[in-house]
Amino acid sequence: MFRLNVGGQFIPTTNDSGLTRTWYDDSPYLFGAAFGVTSEAGKNVSIKYPPEVPGYIAPLNVYSTARSMGPDPKINQNYNLTWVFSVDANFTYVVRFHFCELQLTKIHQRVFDIFLNNRTAQQSGDAIAWAGSIGVPVYKDYATVVNDRNGDEEIWVALHPSVSEKPEYYDSILNGLEIFKLNDTRGNLAGPNPEPSKMLQEAEAAAASNFSPPPESKSKGEVIGIAGGAAGGAAVVAAVCFVVYIKKKRKNGMESGMGAWLPLYGNSHTSTISGKSNTGSSHLSSLAAGLCRHFSLSEIKHGTKNFDESQVIGVGGFGKVYKGIIDGGTQVAIKRSNPSSEQGVNEFQTEIEMLSKLRHKHLVSLIGFCEEDGEMVLVYDYMANGTLREHLYKSNQPPLSWKQRLEICIGAARGLHYLHTGARYTIIHRDVKTTNILLDENWVAKVSDFGLSKTGPNISQNQTHVSTVVKGSFGYLDPEYFRRQQLTEKSDVYSFGVVLFEVLTPINPECLKKFSETAEKCLADHGLERPSMGDVLWNLEFALQLHENPDGEAVVVQDKANDAYAIHNSTLTIQEESTASEATVEDLNTSAVFSQIVNPRGR
Helix, strand or coil: CCCCCCCCCEEHHHCEEEEEEEEEEHHHHHHCCCCCCCEEEECCCCCCCCCCHHHHHHCHHHHCEECCCCCCCCHHHCCCCEEEECCCCCCCEEEEEEECCCCCCCCCCCCEEEEECCCCEEEEEHHHHHHHHCCCEEEEEEEEEEEECCCEEEEEEEEEEEEHHCEECCCCECCCEEEEEEECCCCCCCCCCCCCCCCHHHHHHHHHCCCCCCCCCCCCCCCCCCCCCHHHHHHHHHHHHHHHHHHHHHHCCCCCCCCCCCCCHHHCCCCCCCCCCCCCCCCCHHHHHHCCEECHHHHCCCCCCCCCCHHEECCCCEEEEEEEEEEECEEEEEEECCCCCCCCHHHHHHHHHHHHCCCCCCCCCCCEEEEEEEEEEEEEEECCCCEEECCCCCCCCCCHHHHHHHHHHHHHHHHHHHHHHHHCCCCCCCCCCHHHHHEEECCCCCCCCCCCCCCCCCCHHCCCCEECCCEEEEECCCCCHHHEEECCCCHHHHHHHHHHHHHCCCHHHHHHHHHHHHHHHHCCCCCCCCCHHHHHHHHHHHHHHHHHHCCCCCCCCHHHHCCCCCCCCCCCCCCCCCHHHHHHHCCCCCCCCCECCCCCCCC
């Protein structure tokens, strides 16, 4: 179900220890702003597998990086290092923890408890005591049952220092994490279909009346289920089934109607899946073209009823956004560039290069792109509840409650916090506003529109800012950036501060004080006086606790912990094939100073 390289970066199948597994970054699953700190094995630490731990259990890269709680023992005693995973109810799950001590050398220096769904799985865990020495991998398995009570469709994994043991350091550590789903007594692994929202049901009903799948196409419900005993065996079976399925589709004449799932690599990225050549040269490098799925123009036209105006759900500076259907039934948002827009070329390239390498719960997911016959099209997950702005101004829908608004702000802050500090290098969004915060069917906020995004200053070279032409949206634009043309991540903080004031509505006094103080600090005239996005996130979560516990009895939060929780150094969740794309994210066209002049429809 999940396989994470905790504290480290994405590990592709080619770098696994012989079983062609994929290991992902753990930061999207961390709960709240308590990211802890990450570390890596020093040059004097070599990882050596003991006889009882086979080398294929996890690659060296998993054991050579780790996430711990941080250096402050007082802070560490007051919070848990927590990961949250969505799973199917009524199943037993095996949670495998991978440990390898990279810093300490003695027993009882770092002792911690392990909790699964608020139940103690392990008391007084000690990686050195288990492994016997520094740099020696060890893993521990624990089983937990997830019931079907309301709100129980999650697994919470938490680590906390064993205070009663009085170790030398109040801290915990984790290198890797895997979650396996066990079949029930009938051999079943299938979970229930998700319960769609009313809005999603209405949208799907409307789509069903307007669209019909291509002749002889397979139902989306026909999915091959594979339950293997070993990851390697499952991968082989999956590969065989996939090849057979593709051959069957080709035999039935479906190849021209549906695009392949695999991305297109190499220098042939301007050709379509069906083999038809494009007119004109591509605006994408071969690297960018190989980062995500390539759709043919015929697929895009079929999914949007040939770009019918009835399918338009938004308009911006880049072009129109259409609601569409791909793969016989999957709803998506399709953004088509305006041919007369010069800024579209740069935004098109930047969006693909940025989003295809990032995966986070609070960042909108890019599915693929199309570049054919002069068209530039981007395909995203469909966000059933639209933009945040649509629910704030002139909306016919019921107003959002204050808790909903606050949770949406927290979600957006998590996405921005990840951009600023969770990637290998800082990413500055540069166009944060309510039209670029999207809401899915569960009201989960996702930051969107990365066409103006820019890599931040290089700290290792003592850079404090990036000198660049001013771009953004009036009303949200950082005044310091406007005056000096010096961009930092604090420019995003300013824009987000405007968003915080836009959502403000009735609210209890205790929550109002913390929320308004946070929003006001974001709008400081000078960037150095503004909080980091990590600080903003932590204060918003504190405000949520004050809203739910106005008397403050259940709230144990220390303001001085803000910076400790904000400081962490994670990495990209998707492997970067090359660093060449870093230089291409800047738009050097100085003719268009702003992407938008007050336009409520968005850029």
